[in-house]
Amino acid sequence: MAAEKSTIATAQKPFFVGIDVGGTNIKFGLVDDNGQTLAYHTIRTEQDKGAEDACSRMGQVVRKLVEEAGVKMSDVARAGLATPGPMDIAAGMLLRPGNLPDWWDFPIRDRASHHTGLPVAFANDANAAAYGEFWCGAGAQYHSLVLLTLGTGIGGGIIVGDTLIEGEHSCGSECGHILVNPADDAPIDSLGKRGSLESYANASALVDRALEALGSSTVTSLAKRRATGEEITPRVIAEEAERGDEVARQCIMETGYWLAIGIVSFIHTIDPDAVLLGGAMTFGGNERPVGREFLQTIRDVVRPRLLEPLRETVRIEFASLGGDAGYIGAAGLARLEHRKKR
Amino acid sequence: MAAEKSTIATAQKPFFVGIDVGGTNIKFGLVDDNGQTLAYHTIRTEQDKGAEDACSRMGQVVRKLVEEAGVKMSDVARAGLATPGPMDIAAGMLLRPGNLPDWWDFPIRDRASHHTGLPVAFANDANAAAYGEFWCGAGAQYHSLVLLTLGTGIGGGIIVGDTLIEGEHSCGSECGHILVNPADDAPIDSLGKRGSLESYANASALVDRALEALGSSTVTSLAKRRATGEEITPRVIAEEAERGDEVARQCIMETGYWLAIGIVSFIHTIDPDAVLLGGAMTFGGNERPVGREFLQTIRDVVRPRLLEPLRETVRIEFASLGGDAGYIGAAGLARLEHRKKR
Numbered sequence: 001m002a003a004e005k006s007t008i009a010t011a012q013k014p015f016f017v018g019i020d021v022g023g024t025n026i027k028f029g030l031v032d033d034n035g036q037t038l039a040y041h042t043i044r045t046e047q048d049k050g051a052e053d054a055c056s057r058m059g060q061v062v063r064k065l066v067e068e069a070g071v072k073m074s075d076v077a078r079a080g081l082a083t084p085g086p087m088d089i090a091a092g093m094l095l096r097p098g099n100l101p102d103w104w105d106f107p108i109r110d111r112a113s114h115h116t117g118l119p120v121a122f123a124n125d126a127n128a129a130a131y132g133e134f135w136c137g138a139g140a141q142y143h144s145l146v147l148l149t150l151g152t153g154i155g156g157g158i159i160v161g162d163t164l165i166e167g168e169h170s171c172g173s174e175c176g177h178i179l180v181n182p183a184d185d186a187p188i189d190s191l192g193k194r195g196s197l198e199s200y201a202n203a204s205a206l207v208d209r210a211l212e213a214l215g216s217s218t219v220t221s222l223a224k225r226r227a228t229g230e231e232i233t234p235r236v237i238a239e240e241a242e243r244g245d246e247v248a249r250q251c252i253m254e255t256g257y258w259l260a261i262g263i264v265s266f267i268h269t270i271d272p273d274a275v276l277l278g279g280a281m282t283f284g285g286n287e288r289p290v291g292r293e294f295l296q297t298i299r300d301v302v303r304p305r306l307l308e309p310l311r312e313t314v315r316i317e318f319a320s321l322g323g324d325a326g327y328i329g330a331a332g333l334a335r336l337e338h339r340k341k342r
Numbered sequence: 343m344a345a346e347k348s349t350i351a352t353a354q355k356p357f358f359v360g361i362d363v364g365g366t367n368i369k370f371g372l373v374d375d376n377g378q379t380l381a382y383h384t385i386r387t388e389q390d391k392g393a394e395d396a397c398s399r400m401g402q403v404v405r406k407l408v409e410e411a412g413v414k415m416s417d418v419a420r421a422g423l424a425t426p427g428p429m430d431i432a433a434g435m436l437l438r439p440g441n442l443p444d445w446w447d448f449p450i451r452d453r454a455s456h457h458t459g460l461p462v463a464f465a466n467d468a469n470a471a472a473y474g475e476f477w478c479g480a481g482a483q484y485h486s487l488v489l490l491t492l493g494t495g496i497g498g499g500i501i502v503g504d505t506l507i508e509g510e511h512s513c514g515s516e517c518g519h520i521l522v523n524p525a526d527d528a529p530i531d532s533l534g535k536r537g538s539l540e541s542y543a544n545a546s547a548l549v550d551r552a553l554e555a556l557g558s559s560t561v562t563s564l565a566k567r568r569a570t571g572e573e574i575t576p577r578v579i580a581e582e583a584e585r586g587d588e589v590a591r592q593c594i595m596e597t598g599y600w601l602a603i604g605i606v607s608f609i610h611t612i613d614p615d616a617v618l619l620g621g622a623m624t625f626g627g628n629e630r631p632v633g634r635e636f637l638q639t640i641r642d643v644v645r646p647r648l649l650e651p652l653r654e655t656v657r658i659e660f661a662s663l664g665g666d667a668g669y670i671g672a673a674g675l676a677r678l679e680h681r682k683k684r
Contacts, residue, residue, distance in 0.1 A: 086651055095651070144510055158611070163505045167613020168486055169651045177649055178607035181524060193647060265520035269500070269611050271509020305535060307519055309428055309437070309511045 008070055011038055014077035014338065015069075017062050017118065018331030020125060021045065021083040023099030026054065029324070030065045030076070031331035035136030037324070039069040051094065051103035052111060059115030077338045079118040080330030081109060082128035089170040092122050098190070121334040125326050127164055127173055129319075130157020131336075132329025133276055138320035142273035146266045147319060148175055148259070149279035153190065154198040157329075158270055164333070176202070180261045200258035203234050203281055210237050210251045221245045238283045241290045252283060252290060253297045260301030267306060267314050278319030285318040350412055353380055356419035356680070357411075359404050359460065360673030362467060363387065363425040365441030368396065371666070372407045372418070373673035377478030379666070381411040393436065393445035394453060401457030419680045421460040422672030423451060424470035431512040434464050440532070463679040467668050469506055469515055471661075472499020473678075474671025475618055480662035484615035488608045489661060490517055490601070491621035495532065496540040499671075500612055506675070518544070522603045542600035545576050545623055552579050552593045563587045580625045583632045594625060594632060595639045602643030609648060609656050620661030627660040 012033040020027040023045060030039040041061050045054065066073050086095040092109025094100065109122040123131070130147035133139040139147070139159075149155040156175025158165040165172040176189070176198035186195030187205060199205060210222065210232055217223040222240040226232055241248040263275050277295070284291040299316050306314070321328055354375040362369040365387060372381040383403050387396065408415050428437040434451025436442065451464040465473070472489035475481040481489070481501075491497040498517025500507040507514040518531070518540035528537035529547060541547060552564065552574055559565040564582040568574055583590040605617050619637070626633040641658050648656070663670055 086649070156611075160502075160505055160507060163502055165502060165612060168615045169613055169655050171610065171649055171652050172613040174610040174613070174649060177610040179522070179603055179647065182522065182603045183525075191649065261521050261524045265607055266611065268513065268516040268519040269498075269608065270507060271511055271514040271516070273510045305521065307428070307513055307516060307533065310513050313511050 008038060011036065011071070013075050015071055015075050016077060016331040016334040016338070017065065017079040017116065018327035018329070018334070019058060019079060019081045019112070020128065020326030020330055021054070021081070021100075022125070023047065023084070026058070027323070027327045028058075028061050028065055029327040029331060030069050030071070031328060033335065035328060035332065037328070038071065039065040041065055045100075047100050047102050049102075051100075051106040051108055054103070055108065055111040055115045058112055059117070062116045062118070073117075076118060078121060078334040079112065079116050080121045080123060080128065080332070080334035081112050082123045082125040082326050082330040083108060085124050085170060087122075087124060087170050089122055089124065089166055092120075119337075121330070121337040123164075123330060123333050124157075124166065124170065124173075126155030127157040127166060128329035128333060129155070129278060129321075129325035130159055130173070130329065131164060131332050132321050132325035132327075133278065133319050134159045134329075135332040136321075136328065137325060138276050138317055139274060144270065144272040145274045145276055146175070146270055146272050147276045147278055148263075150201070150259075150277060150281035151279040152203050154202050155279070158266075158272070160270065160272070162336075175262070175266065178262055178265055180258055197258065197262040201255050201262070206234050206237060206251060206255050206281070207232055209254060210248060213247045213251055217247075220247050222248045234281050234283075238288075238290050242288065249290070249293075252294055256294045256297035257301050260298045263298065263302050263316065264305045267302070267310055271310065272314065274315035274317060276317055276319040278322075278325060282318055291318070350380060353378065353413070355417050357413055357417050358419060358673040358676040358680070359407065359421040359458070360669035360671070360676070361400060361421060361423045361454070362470065362668030362672055363396070363423070363442075364467070365389065365426070368400070369665070369669045370400075370403050370407055371669040371673060372411050372413070373670060375677065377670060377674065379670065380413065381407040383407055387442075389442050389444050391444075393442075393448040393450055396445070397450065397453040397457045400454055401459070404458045404460070415459075418460060420463060420676040421454065421458050422463045422465065422470065422674070422676035423454050424465045424467040424668050424672040425450060427466050427512060429464075429466060429512050431464055431466065431508055434462075461679075463672070463676040465506075465672060465675050466499075466508065466512065466515075468497025469499040469508060470671035470675060471497070471620060471663075471667035472501055472515070472618075472671065473506060473674050474663050474667035474669075475620065475661050476501045476671075477674040478663075478670065479667060480618050480659055481616060486612065486614040487616045487618055488517070488612055488614050489618045489620055490605075492543070492601070492619060492623035493621040494545050496544050497621070500608075500614070502612065502614070504678075517604070517608065520604055520607055522600055522607075539600065539604040543597050543604070548576050548579060548593060548597050548623070549574055551596060552590060555589045555593055559589075562589050564590045576623050576625075580630075580632050584630065591632070591635075594636055598636045598639035599643050602640045605640065605644050605658065606647045609644070609652055613652065614656065616657035616659055618659055618661040620664075620667060624660055633660070
């Protein structure tokens with residue numbers, strides 16, 4: 001869902017375009033200087049058509065957005081482009097993102113700039129989402145934050161003041177890849193790393209945990225859904241947890257436990273104002289009982305493990321921009337670059 | 343040992359005083375704008391006399407240093423003061439450092455400023471050491487680094503560009519307190535935290551590991567030294583490791599293993615140019631065989647656990663300023679504050 005659109009009458013110049021590239025969709029927003037979305041559009045990624053084709057379609061959508069919003073192209077100062085890694089941020093290159101196999105080793109920043117006619121700020125997608133939350137989401141009141149995006153993978157973004165921790169090799173804030181358990185029998189994540197935060201707390205870790213907990217049971221409501229041949233997904237597990245399935249509930253809370261172990265390390269490394277949790281696997285967030293219990297579990301595991309000055313001060317909250325965080329943050333980073341360079 | 347003194351003839355104005363407060367000694371250096379030490383002095387902390395007394399003695403030493411170096415007090419722009427935490431950096435307050443029990447809740451920045459007659463930049467000691475290495479030590483060629491100081495505790499300092507990660511509650515870069523093993527039977531550190539990096543890799547963890555490995559043995563050379571009633575310290579363990587005691591060697595390398603597990607997490611969080619290892623427990627560093635093997639063990643454990651773009655790019659090295667890093671870094675932070683504010 002796109003953020004509520006602001007009317008052009010109250011929009012603050014200059015404007016920025018945010019583009020958030022995912023494996024399935026590309027989201028676009030025309031965003032004003034206050035972070036308000038003036039126009040929004042989404043297209044299929046169609047990654048198999050290649051990156052040049054996508055950049056060409058980006059140009060078409062940008063012109064369409066500008067027209068739709070009734071603004072002048074000359075009032076659009078810059079675009080921000082967020083993509084999955086691995087990437088070379090300084091060079092503007094996509095390297096070899098696993099979900100975009102036909103786009104490897106592509107100079108996406110400059111090609112997007114060519115097709116949109118705008119200077120382009122280039123960012124990692126999770127870093128951009130963190131900047132979006134920092135600029136005008138759940139982190140808008142903070143000086144520093146760590147965002148964890150929970151889903152198929154676990155992404156991260158860390159912001160300290162004006163500094164986005166992008167790293168020297170475009171791998172800063174790769175929060176899913178810290179180690180939470182060095183044991184030889186720890187699970188392995190999608191990149192073959194044993195005992196990483198992602199290996200314990202991404203979507204497939206939750207599903208694996210639930211299937212293992214079910215064993216050969218046919219009794220619980222989750223086991224009954226499995227018996228019908230239905231695929232067990234995080235959403236199914238959350239639904240059954242809310243209906244009182246204790247196995248489902250415990251599997252979600254165990255996911256929260258492992259996230260909490262990782263969060264303790266992020267807090268002692270960064271000492272941020274807040275840790276925010278975003279992404280698809282937040283179980284409905286504050287809107288749902290299981291989301292609220294998930295958050296409370298994390299807080300309860302984190303707090304006693306923190307140094308005393310941090311225990312009651314560092315906030316742990318859900319992010320607030322949902323799927324809009326990426327394009328809003330990309331627009332925000334375009335704005336930051338514009339302000340630094342003008 | 344103080345850094346080699348530069349002669350006043352080549353010294354670059356303005357000058358800065360760096361003060362590094364430890365539980366036993368306070369180190370002072372008069373440092374020029376290039377990071378060269380013009381004069382050095384050390385006094386006993388005498389913490390039981392209280393913090394006001396120490397600040398008064400700081401004033402005396404600063405005047406003595408300036409006189410000794412033959413410079414004008416008016417060419418000394420600012421002092422930097424590094425102390426152990428916990429502290430409130432913004433307020434200039436010492437809170438309740440464990441090794442300075444008679445100095446609790448003391449406005450040390452302003453009192454040191456009063457007695458030295460200089461504006462004072464206030465910093466955590468490990469953060470200052472990191473800045474020292476960054477300014478003119480092993481990190482001088484880098485844009486970002488993580489320093490771990492290994493000893494009784496494990497301190498840390500993280501620098502990204504111009505940003506020192508001091509945290510919102512003066513607990514940034516508390517690298518010893520990340521979790522490396524959440525197991526219920528993990529050891530407990532000095533602050534009662536189970537499974538922290540410090541609990542596995544500080545000096546007492548090494549000694550405990552050696553004593554446990556010895557068991558009731560009287561055969562190994564380390565066991566023989568214990569049998570004479572000699573206290574087993576990291577230094578003793580390192581000596582015996584160099585003489586070929588396999589138990590001692592393995593205990594040191596196991597310490598390296600746990601440091602490496604923590605370093606993997608720091609690298610994926612920050613993606614720095616380098617991780618530097620400093621402090622008393624580096625086993626002679628590059629000068630000694632056991633130091634070199636310790637470093638190699640760490641590199642060998644870290645590398646395969648890193649994301650591919652980081653594996654051959656992030657450096658893991660010993661720090662180079664030894665016990666001077668703290669006062670040099672404090673002077674460097676004074677210089678940074680001076681340059682920002684002038």
